[in-house]
Amino acid sequence: MASHEQRLDAAVDTLVDEWADVIPGLDRDVRAIAARIARIDDRLRAGVGKILDQHDLSDNEFRLLAGLMRSGAPYRCAPSDLAGRYVPVTSGGLTGVARRLETRGLIRRCAHPSDQRSMLIELTAPGKELAMAAMEQFAAVESALMNGLSASARANGNAFLRKLMLSIEMTLP
Incomplete structure (x- = not known):
């Protein structure tokens, strides 16, 4: 069998x-x-x-929270910095994602310290807690899915996938 x-x-x-x-x-x-x-x-x-x-999150909501965490303290970014880099949407598309998270108290909008015309998006304490918990769970799932591979196999697979990804990215317009 x-x-x-x-x-x-x-x-x-x-x-x-x-x-x-x-x-x-x-x-x-x-x-x-x-x-x-x-x-x-x-x-x-x-x-x-x-x-x-x-955690009642969409993929883009998670990406926004994780992006703010990855940006480092004070966990605050301009929407234009989040869009595209951390969340695969335009800055206009980010508005709806941010609105849903703001309604839940996970982020807040605050004034940009050097540009009064702009706003920043900042993690709240509950947002930071949820982002950290979800990111830790995410990393645990990835580790569990890869635990059947030796460190050498993971390194070789990573090297191959890096080459493949770059090759694909270079062929796209």
Whole structure:
């Protein structure tokens, strides 16, 4: 009887075979890499989704809170700095995300100290607490998903994925 691991790997091989039957000359390695990345993404999103649900956060709300945490003390940024860098939305799109978090008391808007026309977004104490808890849970899920790999395998995988990501980013307009 095949192990769960063998069945999952066979599923990717079957998928690649099916694609190759339809598309002559298909680069089977490329299709297999893409299929495995998609499966990994599904698993990461499922784990993260549970955390976001537990904290009643959308993906962009989590990204905004985590972005403010990552910005360092005093955990305050201009919306234009958050948009794109920490949250994959425009500064206009960030307004709705920020409004929902502000309503929950997780962030507040405050005056920019050197530009009276601008506002900053700042984590509140409850926002910092929630962001830290969610980020710690997020890191724990990632660690649990990778615990079957040796340190060497993780380093090699990271090096490969870095090259792949840069290659993909360089081909996009």
